[in-house]
Amino acid sequence: MLPAGITIVIGTLKIHRDPKYYKNPNVFEPDNFLPENAQGRHYYSYIPFSAGPRSCVGRKFALLKLKILLSTILRNYKVASAAPEEKFRLQADIILKRTDGFRIKIEPR
Incomplete structure (x- = not known):
């Protein structure tokens, strides 16, 4: 208990x-x-959105919106990280995020 x-x-x-x-x-x-x-x-x-009886009520909507957003970006742009994953420093907040932000390169396809 x-x-x-x-x-x-x-x-x-x-x-x-x-x-x-x-x-x-x-x-x-x-x-x-x-x-x-x-x-x-x-x-x-x-x-990713908690679990059980108190989990996020917007989970399905959030996942659907995320898939649409990612597929749109990935169809139209090349996305690359400016730093290798081994150098990422993570911070636990409401979500897991990088301490120095997401440094990426985006180029049109």
């Missing part, structure tokens, strides 16, 4: 990079989310 008024922080970075659920956890692999690859995976192994 936890004491009343306690604050709990869930380490989503660790959850989302758990080798128990993702064979190459530190590499971005979109195929991890294909139905055949997600089948049998624990429901809470990926929780």
Whole structure:
């Protein structure tokens, strides 16, 4: 039992990079989310919008909007990072973000 008024922080970075659920956890692999690859995976192994009865009510809308935005950008522009991933310094806030911002290069296709 936890004491009343306690604050709990869930380490989503660790959850989302758990080798128990993702064979190459530190590499971005979109195929991890294909139905055949997600089948049998624990429901809470990926929780970008929280989970359970108090999860984000806008989750489906946010994911749909994100897919539309990303597909539009990626169809029309080349996007590259100005720094290698090994040099990213991350900060946990309401969302996980880089401490120095996202330094990217965007060029029309």
